[in-house]
Amino acid sequence: MSQSVDGASAPAETSLPSSPFRARVQALLPELVEIRRDLHRNPELGRQEVRTTELLKARLEQAGLEPWVLPGGTGLICDLVPQDAADAPLLAFRADIDALPIDDAKPDTVPYRSTVPGRAHACGHDLHTSIVLGLGLLLAEELREGRLGRPVRLIFQHAEEVMPGGALDVIAAGGMERVERIFAVHCDPKVDVGRIGLKVGAITSACDRLEIHLDGPGGHTARPHLTTDLVGAVAGAAVELPGLLARRMDPRWGVSLVWGRIAAGSAANVIPQRAELEGTVRCLELPGWREAPGAIEELVGQVAETYRAKWVLDYHRGVPPVVNEAVSVGMLSDAMDRCFGPGQVEGTEQSLGGEDFSWYLEQAPGALARLGVRGPDESGSRDLHQGTFDADEGAIGVALELFTSLVLG
Numbered sequence: 001m002s003q004s005v006d007g008a009s010a011p012a013e014t015s016l017p018s019s020p021f022r023a024r025v026q027a028l029l030p031e032l033v034e035i036r037r038d039l040h041r042n043p044e045l046g047r048q049e050v051r052t053t054e055l056l057k058a059r060l061e062q063a064g065l066e067p068w069v070l071p072g073g074t075g076l077i078c079d080l081v082p083q084d085a086a087d088a089p090l091l092a093f094r095a096d097i098d099a100l101p102i103d104d105a106k107p108d109t110v111p112y113r114s115t116v117p118g119r120a121h122a123c124g125h126d127l128h129t130s131i132v133l134g135l136g137l138l139l140a141e142e143l144r145e146g147r148l149g150r151p152v153r154l155i156f157q158h159a160e161e162v163m164p165g166g167a168l169d170v171i172a173a174g175g176m177e178r179v180e181r182i183f184a185v186h187c188d189p190k191v192d193v194g195r196i197g198l199k200v201g202a203i204t205s206a207c208d209r210l211e212i213h214l215d216g217p218g219g220h221t222a223r224p225h226l227t228t229d230l231v232g233a234v235a236g237a238a239v240e241l242p243g244l245l246a247r248r249m250d251p252r253w254g255v256s257l258v259w260g261r262i263a264a265g266s267a268a269n270v271i272p273q274r275a276e277l278e279g280t281v282r283c284l285e286l287p288g289w290r291e292a293p294g295a296i297e298e299l300v301g302q303v304a305e306t307y308r309a310k311w312v313l314d315y316h317r318g319v320p321p322v323v324n325e326a327v328s329v330g331m332l333s334d335a336m337d338r339c340f341g342p343g344q345v346e347g348t349e350q351s352l353g354g355e356d357f358s359w360y361l362e363q364a365p366g367a368l369a370r371l372g373v374r375g376p377d378e379s380g381s382r383d384l385h386q387g388t389f390d391a392d393e394g395a396i397g398v399a400l401e402l403f404t405s406l407v408l409g
Helices: 022-041 052-064 125-146 168-174 230-248 286-306 325-340 356-360 394-408
Strands: 078-081 090-096 153-157 179-192 194-198 208-215 257-263 276-285 310-319 345-347 366-374
Touching: 022 052, 022 125, 022 325, 022 366, 022 394, 052 078, 052 125, 078 345, 090 125, 090 394, 125 153, 125 179, 125 194, 125 394, 153 168, 168 286, 168 356, 179 194, 179 325, 179 356, 179 394, 194 325, 194 356, 230 257, 230 276, 230 286, 286 310, 325 345, 325 366, 325 394, 366 394
Parallel strands: 090 153, 090 179, 179 366, 194 345
Antiparallel strands: 078 153, 194 366, 208 276, 208 310, 257 276
């Protein structure tokens, strides 16, 4: 990789295979970098992405396209359909557009640092958005010139960080109708810029949230036998349920129940009337995600009955695992080889994080790639969901060329 004038890494042209669209990608890159920085300076949370949506809509319309905003007012879809392929299946590309509710901890000297307190693009969604926007701008020219051979759908999705995710809104609005295959990238600060990470099968995990509410008549700690010892009950549930669940589920599914909050009582000599327990359930495989709610409900009932406690389980579905289809992974790998030569694709581990791209893969085959954003001068990596996160902007050009190759071959 070499350094471009704006500091982002750029491919070393002489060492790469020839590409019929690389010059156009590079010509678009300065504008896309500036759009990325504008989004980074002005982050918006899930279902609040009004400015972001308006910016994208205006730029796509300027390119002669006809995007439509989703019913909730944030997020949009844009189709590029050749006249002779109006009924053909769509190849879809998704970008998530929302930010995180954390402070931007980059130095004040960074010119594109967030200007909104408590809001930051600390997961790379601003890059994802710029990449798919760039794809739309490049393909708009192909469409005008009659060179676009198949229809393409661009999905700029809101609320990825809000479980169960804005992907469900897109699907409900018809966003996956006629989609034959769908692709996305996600920034990975552990992968060098110019490279991607791929994995066939589950590349992320399912993530659900649960709350257990225990109730009893309360009483004095001198007479625990006359009431329901809710502190003992909630402590017993916290200790017993993860182990019981592990024995109930197939260990190959990788089901994990971990608590994050426990609350009971306010005085040393008073048995409380209410106790609460909150945690998350993560699953590596789809069968475990599908069976976990029923198994947990049954086990909570058994444990609560042991302690004579009344109980309510609030189980909040999050997202299933992102399960990459083998053919789609092969298409990404082949496209990387065409664009950048062999050796730029690496294997990647399954993440325990959740990602609502999984909902699209319940509707059509596809794949999510880990996009390298670690610059050549970085020895470590700045992790996702941290205020210090940043990315080498050369990754925008890499992903745009990759996606363009998937469409144009």
